[in-house]
Amino acid sequence: MVKVLDANTSRLGALNARVHALKSRMLKPDDFKLILKLSDLRSLLRFLGNTSYSSCLPVSEEFSTIEFDKKLVNLLIKEINIILNYLNKNDRTVFIALLNKWKHDSLRTIILSVINKIPKDIASILLLPIYPYNTDFLNYVYASSRSIEDVIHLIPEYRLRSNLLDTFNKYGPSSLFLESTILSYSYNQLFKAINNLKGIDKTLVSSIIQLDVDLSNILLILRGITLKIDPKLLESILIPSIRKHYYTPVIEMKSVDMALKILSEFHYSFLADLIGTQMNQIEYFIKKYLIKHIYRYLYGDTMNLGFPVAYLYIKHFEIMDIRTIILGVLADIPINEIINYLIIQ
Numbered sequence: 001m002v003k004v005l006d007a008n009t010s011r012l013g014a015l016n017a018r019v020h021a022l023k024s025r026m027l028k029p030d031d032f033k034l035i036l037k038l039s040d041l042r043s044l045l046r047f048l049g050n051t052s053y054s055s056c057l058p059v060s061e062e063f064s065t066i067e068f069d070k071k072l073v074n075l076l077i078k079e080i081n082i083i084l085n086y087l088n089k090n091d092r093t094v095f096i097a098l099l100n101k102w103k104h105d106s107l108r109t110i111i112l113s114v115i116n117k118i119p120k121d122i123a124s125i126l127l128l129p130i131y132p133y134n135t136d137f138l139n140y141v142y143a144s145s146r147s148i149e150d151v152i153h154l155i156p157e158y159r160l161r162s163n164l165l166d167t168f169n170k171y172g173p174s175s176l177f178l179e180s181t182i183l184s185y186s187y188n189q190l191f192k193a194i195n196n197l198k199g200i201d202k203t204l205v206s207s208i209i210q211l212d213v214d215l216s217n218i219l220l221i222l223r224g225i226t227l228k229i230d231p232k233l234l235e236s237i238l239i240p241s242i243r244k245h246y247y248t249p250v251i252e253m254k255s256v257d258m259a260l261k262i263l264s265e266f267h268y269s270f271l272a273d274l275i276g277t278q279m280n281q282i283e284y285f286i287k288k289y290l291i292k293h294i295y296r297y298l299y300g301d302t303m304n305l306g307f308p309v310a311y312l313y314i315k316h317f318e319i320m321d322i323r324t325i326i327l328g329v330l331a332d333i334p335i336n337e338i339i340n341y342l343i344i345q
Contacts, residue, residue: 012303015086019308022079023298025052027318032345035325036335044329053322065327069129072319076102079315083308091305093193094205098309099130101186102316106133107155108182110141114148115175125327128320132156148173160185176223180237183220187213187239197305204306208294208313213241215286218263218271221247222256226279256282287343291317317343 027035031051038044045057056071058064080099084092106127113123120142129135141151149168155161163181171177187209194206217238224234231251238244246267250259257275260282264272270289274282290313297310321342328338339345 012086012305015083015308016303018082018086019311020302022082022315023311026315027051027322027344029345032321032342036339036345039329039335041326041329044326048322063330065124065330066135068326069135069323072323073128073130073134076312076316076319080312083312090196091201093196094190094305094309095312097186097189097193098312100189102128103130103133104160104182104186106130107160108179109133110138111148111151111178111182112175113138114141114146114151115173115178125331128323148178176220176227176229177237180220180239183216184237184239187216201305204297204304205309208297208306208309210241210243211293212290213239214243214247215290217241217244218247218268219283219286221251222259222282223279224251225253225256225259281340284341284343287317291343314344321345 035044035047038047041063045063048054049057053072053075056068056075058067077099080095084095087095106129109127110123110133112118113120113126118126120138123142124135124138127133127135127138129138137154141154144150146154149165152161152164152168155164160182163185164178167174167177167181190209191206194202194209197205220238221234234251235248238248247263250262253259253262256279260271260275264270264275274285277285294310294313297306298314321344324341325338328335328341
């Protein structure tokens with residue numbers, strides 16, 4: 001056992017130190033409290049100029065949301081690349097799959113926006129534009145007034161495009177079914193990458209991703225209940241998970257509140273607080289729960305790959321929160337409303 005620990009220490013020591021350095025630059029709770037007291041863009045940018053987000057700020061007086069988004073994405077990719085530099089080929093696949101997952105989340109946002117006929121300016125606010133599913137892709141889709149089938153044909157990834165076309169041909173332009181297809185594709189890549197890991201690395205990273213999958217499945221079920229999807233059909237589109245038996249019994253419930261009540265009585269007690277809540281707020285609350293759980297991996301024994309994976313999850317949501325605050329202030333949305341859409345805070 002000592003020899004195994006020594007080998008792991010040697011392999012991950014430099015990475016562990018580097019991620020601790022990155023972690024030290026994350027925004028603190030007090031930083032968010034100060035940010036939320038600033039009601040104008042200039043003050044916000046001045047504050048961010050003294051943080052790790054200084055590289056994302058405009059070089060001129062004019063503020064461009066498109067350029068700000070690009071710099072935020074570049075910051076995320078830069079930190080992923082920093083971590084990749086310390087890893088061997090097998091370990092890298094997890095972090096590449098994680099970036100791909102967030103990239104596919106961008107595609108998911110675009111597809112759902114088109115299906116739900118969300119105006120382009122609102123869709124752009126919801127989108128963290130990771131290439132190739134970036135602002136240019138969004139603008140092209142909207143400028144061309146394309147059908148959802150046309151949008152799918154624009155996807156450059158052959159296998160994902162094929163999967164989505166199969167789903168479209170079976171179920172039509174259904175947001176739930178297309179969303180499930182994208183999520184299943186992303187998580188399948190992650191689980192394949194995790195299978196390359198060994199020992200404690202595999203155990204801890206798998207635990208993080210597994211919880212993400214289970215919470216995503218719960219959201220799919222709740223949306224399916226809202227849409228009155230046939231229970232057997234709904235179960236068939238869930239993301240593969242070894243823990244599905246914990247939550248699939250609620251698929252036959254007639255209402256979201258009934259499903260939340262039963263879930264809260266077993267393995268998901270935190271869902272009791274969401275009874276009577278709108279679906280969009282349920283989604284945000286579940287994301288907050290995920291991050292609260294992942295924070296645990298930043299402390300204690302960090303000499304494992306669960307530590308950098310957890311760090312990147314939290315960094316991703318921190319970036320999303322900074323973006324939400326900036327765009328909210330630009331849209332003159334009151335801070336007391338913006339705070340309802342923050343994940344880290």
